[in-house]
Amino acid sequence: MSDAAIHPIRFILSDVDGTLLHPDHRLSQRTADAVRALRDSGVFFSLASGRPPKAMLHLIETFGIDVPVAGFNGGTLINPDGSILVAHHLPAEAALVTLALFSAEPDVETWVFADGDWLRRDPPGLMVQREADGLGYGPVVVDSFEPYLDRIDKIVGASLNSQRLIELEAQLQPKVQGLAHVSRSQPVYLDVTAMLANKGEALKTIAAYLGVPLEQTAAIGDGGNDPAMFQVAGLSIAMGQAEEAVKREASVVTASNVEDGAAQAFERLILSPGVQ
Template sequence: MAIRLLVSDVDGTLVDKDKNLTPATIDAVARVRAAGIGFSIISARPMSGLRPLLDTLALDGDVAAFNGGIVFRRDGTIVRHVTIPADAAREAMMLARESEVATWVFTGDRWYADDPDGPHTASERRASAQEPEVTDDPDALLDRADKITFVSDDADALHALYARIHTAIGDRATVAQSQTYYLDVTAKQANKGDGIAALADAVGVSLSDTAAIGDQANDLPMLKRAGLSIAMGNAPDAVKAAAAEVTRANTQDGVAHAIDTLILPRRQ
């Protein structure tokens, strides 16, 4: 199998635990591109959280934010933009009110939170490269929401909420966990399976010649569609089981290791 495009998740995959690109990863991405293999990223992050990575890696082609909800380029061009249907967004919010979760709404390139000091806001500040705007009326944002994130460190409660929301709106929206403590609702087309297909199509590469690498449940759709699927060493067992290969953890430059041992040996 000749790999012509590598698509990477970001958090828990491309960056380390402090949300930084390591020198080894930067060098490996440069090597894979120098070998004639395309490189792109797809993430649950908003555009603001991807721009610093695009600058560091000098990526000018199509990349995807919000799990594929927005496909854009470093120069600001928006290639595709889909939002959550308003009725599905409102139903998800209504169901979440029955649970003890923090609520974030992303619209356009802004992050709105019901509590600016709530759980994991410090991490999201780094990931999104912005401060949250406080709102006590998130429902007012739901006609144009790119992503709703419910946040909780109670894994069982969040999984139960996932089941309720997915049952209610799964035919109209994508419901997936991007971290063990994040439950994301995005547009139906905003999933990494459709996202990787769009990124591959943009550069004229078939999915069979595409590799995907990720670490969480929201990465499963792209791992299933890519010709070569790679799970991070820090991924849950279910994600590892769904992948053809497993690389090192993101704390051990797993993407760089995958590039050197799994991608470059398969260059055309």
């Protein structure tokens, strides 16, 4: 008897950018159809993204999601109507350390997400338009991040110098150990959130809410913030274009997002398990 027969997947938690969407943020018809087929077959389907909850609302509508979803890498779980189910704020101590490190980097833009807004300081950087295109809205310019220190959801270091972000990730982790979770959601974004604000905790929380055992859950993603959910899911799937370190954390590697790898995985592993 196959493992799929013993532990059929009843809940899937999926990353968004680089997983369900093409590089131009487009959703293919094949992926849309595969998600619809999952839901029609009785499989719960939800999203976990580094995006703010406000930017998740149109995705909830697009995919017809009727269960909680995770924004800010799991820092905030919202119901389908946008109301907050769970929220984890970054400790002020960790925020101060992170802001000091990022502000000293000329190639790194520092963004703060708090009070439902995306905050930045002047002058605008090269990465702002890219983020605005992905989120569907722009930032609020503030003179200082200090008034928000007690309620920050996420801090992002954004840079086209991906190698520098790798180095900053290594520098920051020991400085905020036990206080914050540090990961690169994409090669150009270094995210800092509360310790419980990770996709693994999000998967556990939503699965418990739905009454689904972890062995009957699946997780799929491509970024450095996705292994946290790979480590707790019954089935973990890495996208084909993911970094090797991410692929090594998954039990299965599918095709890339430009090849509709998520749809391929859903079709082969969940909708028709055992069919070659």
